[in-house]
Amino acid sequence: MKKELKIGMIGAGRIGKLHGDNLAHSVSDARLVSVADVYLNDDMRAWAKGLGVEKVSADPGDIINDKDVDAVFICSSTDSHAELILQAARAGKHIFCEKPIHTDPAIIKEALAEVEKAGVKFQVGFVRRFDHNHKKVRDVVASGRLGRPHIVKVTSRDPEPQPMEYVATSGGIFLDMTIHDFDMVRYLSGSEVTEVCAFGGILIDPEIEQFEDVDTAIVMLKFENGAVGVIENSRAARYGYDQRTEVHCDKGCVQVSNDRIDNSMISTVEGVFCEKPTWFFLERYNNAFIAEAQAFTDAVLTGTETPVTGIDGLMPVYIAKAAERSLKEGRIVKLDEVMK
Amino acid sequence: MKKELKIGMIGAGRIGKLHGDNLAHSVSDARLVSVADVYLNDDMRAWAKGLGVEKVSADPGDIINDKDVDAVFICSSTDSHAELILQAARAGKHIFCEKPIHTDPAIIKEALAEVEKAGVKFQVGFVRRFDHNHKKVRDVVASGRLGRPHIVKVTSRDPEPQPMEYVATSGGIFLDMTIHDFDMVRYLSGSEVTEVCAFGGILIDPEIEQFEDVDTAIVMLKFENGAVGVIENSRAARYGYDQRTEVHCDKGCVQVSNDRIDNSMISTVEGVFCEKPTWFFLERYNNAFIAEAQAFTDAVLTGTETPVTGIDGLMPVYIAKAAERSLKEGRIVKLDEVMK
């Protein structure tokens, strides 16, 4: 086992910096050695310097061709992921790639084929799998102590609607937001989705109609193992980030509610007041981001399988495509249809 | 306003006795004056006597033709409801009828037409509307303080599967069990259902397949007001009666969880142990049964509208029919289709 994993960060925007800070401070046996961003600016330079990173570049190729780099974190814009995976794989670098790999399953498959050919480790950034709460649901289900899963439920609501400029290029609610939940139901059920049916509505801001998108959605799912499931989304919870999961099984149910800002209870003649859930993913999944980077580092250093593989990056995109079609055509869609 | 409502009970099985006890002991201004059951037995006689009811008969006609009776509680078997409604309405009796009125919408409509013609009060036994928890959700939504509803959710799981003999004549999960939830979503959303899609599974006992029924189901719904909803059912929660409702609106979310046997918390090195939800509907909706009988009594005595009307008895049957068709045909079904 190697003693330390030397990592190059490609993309130093919000999510790249978050991963970079974690790699520098909170992930054991990882060392951030270089940073590249095609839009490199002074702020990124200062940030890298603060972390003690000496190699900074505007060219991702400087990382991919650096023999001193063992692994790359691909945190650039979604449309650049697939190409960078191809290059990194060919260069023999292990790869951590933010989600989604791409919005086109064909391109994802091509990238994954290259990864396989190169024999490098690959992990997709479905960070919720590393949340202590959702992981507990999964662990209880996977342990078999409650028997087989019957019903899988995910509630997933963002605190505030995204700006319309964001929506315009987001790829739609299913690829942008529900993609995490599609991963979650696979993770929690331990089974593949076979059919979906989606109902959606424009209830928050009518502006979204121009993008043929919705802001509120419910997706019903069937799984290979016979279980059924439902995901429910809103772009505007208003009270914070609402992220609850639940699996009902033969012998009972396991569920998790939200982490709160604090667990105070203020009782007055007007009622009992508690704090809201934590505001958004940076607060809620703070520790999960550290855990996923640690898991990747450990998998590479010990030569074991990463916990979120290429197929885990591909399948949610197929489910999103099926949900899109269901919503558009007003019918139940089998996964087979979109996987052909 | 009349000072007291004199009530005749038709059907003295489990639910009839429950209502009879409440009328005798816990409902103000109500007086149980007679009991009839076509299967009248010594046990029923003893029960009636214990309540001080002197008129006991094996013929419902004895109640319907009794000038001393102001109102009837129809608690006999489902297939007798419609005929008894017709007779009671023609006799000018106010009517409380257990759910469902019938499994055939056409017959329900006929009965309701007679009720309207007679100008008598009519209330259907959707008891959950009177539960302090669900009622709170409804009241918050109806108050408008959270704005318009976006997402309506109902979790409804029975503690243990019913025996197969019960299932054989139950009319199927949607008419037998989900019917309450179909009422609940109308009540909570304040809107009519326009489309449904149902996914189901046989996950508890394969025996149920012979009845072309399922034991696990998810039903997705669209409402006239633009909201979407989901109902999720299991015939076997195992841990008690799981009855949760939730409505997410413009400005936030209102939800209720289960009442528990007690609110103890036992903390040891092995974990924190709490009590289960109350076991089944008799425990959970104990006070709601009293409240619904009180509401009926008050509505008749004050000449006001009953809180659960004939249309409230009819619409859930249509929704159940649509859900059945959806499950059978594997497609989204519009309510219009089944209402023609």
Next chain:
Amino acid sequence: MKKELKIGMIGAGRIGKLHGDNLAHSVSDARLVSVADVYLNDDMRAWAKGLGVEKVSADPGDIINDKDVDAVFICSSTDSHAELILQAARAGKHIFCEKPIHTDPAIIKEALAEVEKAGVKFQVGFVRRFDHNHKKVRDVVASGRLGRPHIVKVTSRDPEPQPMEYVATSGGIFLDMTIHDFDMVRYLSGSEVTEVCAFGGILIDPEIEQFEDVDTAIVMLKFENGAVGVIENSRAARYGYDQRTEVHCDKGCVQVSNDRIDNSMISTVEGVFCEKPTWFFLERYNNAFIAEAQAFTDAVLTGTETPVTGIDGLMPVYIAKAAERSLKEGRIVKLDEVMK
């Protein structure tokens, strides 16, 4: 075993009516046959008639001398309890007596001696022992599954301060309010109190000073079995009736919180709002009142020990006396001092 217990009610004020209603409607094998109140009025007559009670009198002697009466419920003013116990015991009636038996331990002992001599059943109205929550704490401790008790905690706050006229004759906070908590700590710990120390304050209404009383108090206790405990009282919680108990033991802790009006949770940008605890003892201990009357009825009919005996009526008064002395003299007081 006798089939039915015929009960005479002495005192038809608020608490007498509550017990009377329960005996008439909700307690199996009990029958309320007569009511007496020295301040008998039309309202009481109407109430008794409504329950089907024919014998109504202004003279408790009419009940005590009635051969048709098996047991009496003494619900008159506290100062009359002891004398009525003496008379009822001599007449061979079983006795349920509201708390406290008296404020003078010597008089209580005299009454209990007569009860013992007569060999009648005797139960004191410490209703909280029959609450499903507190009873659970007791049952867990008594089961031994958590080992020996270490720390016993009682939080007990009334919703609103009583009027000053009430305080004037209440006997002080310890005899009026904490008396229930003194019973509770004996019940929960399964052990006798040996020492107390009380701190008090006038924090709600300075008017109370004229009665040498306090409105806020903490009483620390030692128990024979080595455990320590604390009771904490306020006359004004403002948010309802706050009644929590907790016992920490060798292997962990069992605790109960309050029942709430409903278990709704309303989440908005301003926070999460829940309902308050139930308002006061009539709401909170509604079912416990039924259970205690049932327990008394069962004990008499089956010839078994009542669950709250004479000594249970006496000891809390001693503890209250010790707490009073502690507060007045600013020192720890041993129970032995006041029991001499």
Next chain:
Amino acid sequence: MKKELKIGMIGAGRIGKLHGDNLAHSVSDARLVSVADVYLNDDMRAWAKGLGVEKVSADPGDIINDKDVDAVFICSSTDSHAELILQAARAGKHIFCEKPIHTDPAIIKEALAEVEKAGVKFQVGFVRRFDHNHKKVRDVVASGRLGRPHIVKVTSRDPEPQPMEYVATSGGIFLDMTIHDFDMVRYLSGSEVTEVCAFGGILIDPEIEQFEDVDTAIVMLKFENGAVGVIENSRAARYGYDQRTEVHCDKGCVQVSNDRIDNSMISTVEGVFCEKPTWFFLERYNNAFIAEAQAFTDAVLTGTETPVTGIDGLMPVYIAKAAERSLKEGRIVKLDEVMK
């Protein structure tokens, strides 16, 4: 304002390393520049190197005399605190000192006099003040929105008993463990303690008797502002670190419960199972340790008052002394007695 605070760490044991890690990774504008420990070993050297700290020494004087050091963190053994404070203050270093400053109030006062003379910043390590939960209680009370405090409650139980060797030199439960709670009641009430009374017991391990110590204790307190309070301690909760606080005020109550390992709820026929509180102070107060170091750093750099001052280090020791005397002499003790 200076841009960065250069800090020397004196003492590199468990708590020193914890602070060192935080200063290196999680505290803005702080830089750990040197480490000294009189028991310096290879492990400490490796740890310091890992953090990029170049100056490592076995002599605290090397830090105190280093002109490059702005502030010291005193994390050595308790008996060395006072002397190091004197030296650091005379050298003009700002001081963060772990609790308690010393077990002898006279020595504490001498050290604080030197701090004042030197005009350096001084902060004591009462970390719980920086916990998001307890801080919320304090903030609500301090805001005045609930009116004046009436009752202050602290539950504080360690998960497992300390080894007897630890107990032998701990200074006793009040100086070792309750000291945090004495700080907490001052913090929460915003008032000084005037009287205490302590009850204790040996309920966990009789071995402790040889040290004239107890393992279970309740301390009742009076405050200058009229409020009363109670602290309850156990050396062995068994289920984790139980740290709850509550303040009841004129208009209601604010309380906080424990953070849990996760917020899962597993419901089966056997009951509902939840996770335990986090195990001990490293888990529970992880973020609070960062926040306190940040607060110290900010106070020095901005020239403002530190949030936990010298008097905050002194008063809890007086209260502990009073509690000791109360327990030993079996009486209420006024703070005045021990402060003379």
